[in-house]
Amino acid sequence: MEPILKGRNLVKRYGRVTALDHCDFDLMPGEILGVIGDNGAGKSTLIKAVSGAVIPDEGEVWLNGEPVNFISPIDAREAGIETVYQTLAMSPALSIADNIFMGREIRKAGFMGKWLRQLDRSAMERFARDKLSELGLMTIQNINQAVETLSGGQRQGVAVARAAAFGSKVIILDEPTAALGVKESRKVLELIQDVKSRGIPIILISHNMPHVFEVSDRIHIHRLGKRLTMIDPKDHSMSDAVAYMTGAKEPEQMVAA
Amino acid sequence: MSDTSQNADKYEAAVSTSEQVAEFEDTHKGFVGQLQHILHVNPSFVPLIVLVSAIVIFGLLLGSKFFSPFALTLILQQVQIVGIVAAAQSIVILTAGIDLSVGAIMVFSSVIMGQFTFRYGIPVPIAIACGLAVGTAIGALNGWLVARVKLPPFIVTLGMWQIVLATNFLYSANETIRSQDIEKNAPLLQLFGSKFNVGGAVFTVGVVFMLCLIFVLAYVLRHTAWGRHVYAVGDDPEAAELSGVNVKKTLIQVYALAGLICAFAGWALIGRIGSVSPTSGQLANIESITAVVIGGISLFGGRGSILGTLFGALIVGVFTLGLRLLGADAQWTFLLIGILIIAAVATDQWIRKVSG
Numbered sequence: 001m002e003p004i005l006k007g008r009n010l011v012k013r014y015g016r017v018t019a020l021d022h023c024d025f026d027l028m029p030g031e032i033l034g035v036i037g038d039n040g041a042g043k044s045t046l047i048k049a050v051s052g053a054v055i056p057d058e059g060e061v062w063l064n065g066e067p068v069n070f071i072s073p074i075d076a077r078e079a080g081i082e083t084v085y086q087t088l089a090m091s092p093a094l095s096i097a098d099n100i101f102m103g104r105e106i107r108k109a110g111f112m113g114k115w116l117r118q119l120d121r122s123a124m125e126r127f128a129r130d131k132l133s134e135l136g137l138m139t140i141q142n143i144n145q146a147v148e149t150l151s152g153g154q155r156q157g158v159a160v161a162r163a164a165a166f167g168s169k170v171i172i173l174d175e176p177t178a179a180l181g182v183k184e185s186r187k188v189l190e191l192i193q194d195v196k197s198r199g200i201p202i203i204l205i206s207h208n209m210p211h212v213f214e215v216s217d218r219i220h221i222h223r224l225g226k227r228l229t230m231i232d233p234k235d236h237s238m239s240d241a242v243a244y245m246t247g248a249k250e251p252e253q254m255v256a257a
Numbered sequence: 258m259s260d261t262s263q264n265a266d267k268y269e270a271a272v273s274t275s276e277q278v279a280e281f282e283d284t285h286k287g288f289v290g291q292l293q294h295i296l297h298v299n300p301s302f303v304p305l306i307v308l309v310s311a312i313v314i315f316g317l318l319l320g321s322k323f324f325s326p327f328a329l330t331l332i333l334q335q336v337q338i339v340g341i342v343a344a345a346q347s348i349v350i351l352t353a354g355i356d357l358s359v360g361a362i363m364v365f366s367s368v369i370m371g372q373f374t375f376r377y378g379i380p381v382p383i384a385i386a387c388g389l390a391v392g393t394a395i396g397a398l399n400g401w402l403v404a405r406v407k408l409p410p411f412i413v414t415l416g417m418w419q420i421v422l423a424t425n426f427l428y429s430a431n432e433t434i435r436s437q438d439i440e441k442n443a444p445l446l447q448l449f450g451s452k453f454n455v456g457g458a459v460f461t462v463g464v465v466f467m468l469c470l471i472f473v474l475a476y477v478l479r480h481t482a483w484g485r486h487v488y489a490v491g492d493d494p495e496a497a498e499l500s501g502v503n504v505k506k507t508l509i510q511v512y513a514l515a516g517l518i519c520a521f522a523g524w525a526l527i528g529r530i531g532s533v534s535p536t537s538g539q540l541a542n543i544e545s546i547t548a549v550v551i552g553g554i555s556l557f558g559g560r561g562s563i564l565g566t567l568f569g570a571l572i573v574g575v576f577t578l579g580l581r582l583l584g585a586d587a588q589w590t591f592l593l594i595g596i597l598i599i600a601a602v603a604t605d606q607w608i609r610k611v612s613g
Contacts, residue, residue: 053499073499074501077501083499085499087495087496088496089496089499089500090493090496090500091488091489091492091500091559092492092493092559093488093492093559093560094485094488094489094492098488099500102485102486102489102497102501102502103486103501103502104501105482105485117482117483118480118481119481119485121480144298146297149297
């Protein structure tokens, strides 16, 4: 099977630091791929390289078998790759609906939209409310409330809802449960399963081993700027994974990548 | 539902199928909490309240001397220049920037309009267009330095202020073009000063222009994607970039638009003072920032409404005229405005402290 998103020989240097060292990457259709690695291993850079947030110095990225050259996250978004960043990338003072549609606003039809470029507020609000309901985020008080008035879990939920609403090919989640409490993390993991059940593959970057092992189909272990190995969470324990990540143990053989 | 996520265009199909929607859940937070919420949603309420109370108080103290169509429209005439410049300042401050060169751009644009007409004999409409173009270009250069070269807006516009002001004096040779000459040869330059009467209320084209400008900008900022992008850029530029806003382009457009608005202010300035004087409008910088701050726009960007700026400018105008009519020392005006500035920023901080 052809990977939906594939990276080969990716290199990214920041001054003297090599964040990505001839790294490979594969995401299969319909799967949840966990990406783990120690701090500074280059996980974030890898994800940014395939989502257009950084431009790799060397190497190539293919989406659906087609070579792609994203020079900005906007390019990747247009190609159907949505990313939920660790920082969530939301404007705190703007409303939930504004944030969900940031950069892809819906304009009114006819004269008001075409010539006065008026936004179709009601359509955007309806869509946003609908998406939040769909993902079970019913406790949001008001679709027009500012994002800064939401709790951490609600913000995360809105960010995931935004990605799920527009991501048609790949959804990337960078540390989605890092800032959340137990209940809220549970909610986000359910959201992830929910999105997967619609057939959209997900890349999950996380430090939280139980979460990664719970939802991932395969796990990409990143070490020193490259892919060390791929493991199947059903065949390996978390302590194995930690040992690989930290270099305490060498993987015996590669699982089919 | 998977088809909706595949095809965002057909989202309305999903609307009819889902019965449950995320609902408004009313929580009682007490009067202060609700007030905070209202102000958070409508940041221009505070200056509006201050404006209305100031008008009422001066109206009670001074009676018909103050509370007449003539006096109230006189305030509008007195704040028109500051109002226009403050509109430019507002959009820049909304992006978490500041433009210290607004006054200089305004004066230089008016000087170009005047000198092009009188020194080179260029037809007045073309001279005006040149003035507007130069203002826009200076603004765009500010924006380019801020967005591309990544210099702090304060520094860029502080430098630009000196550069433009010096160029203004060098180019004009410190020459004033007299009002009578303009009236005789190029009345179009004084267009913004032409007055018309509506039942005792005196309006000028400049006043109408200021009001229209504010309302158009309010519409653009609230109801267009570009306006939302301006807020997003001011709120958190990185988040805006990651969610698909072209931050650099937006910044350059904002500074260029501010330059254009300042050039219009320069045109209006000719109408207001009659002549073209390179030494006029020196206080426009500080007055525009004052109006913006009193109007409740956050200096940290991303928060506030341009209507607040209009109210802020009017508050200053009401205080100035009201205290003058009361026979008070002009210093009282400055003292009160100083208090208002600090109070406005304190209110802004309080509003930003939202918990839910």
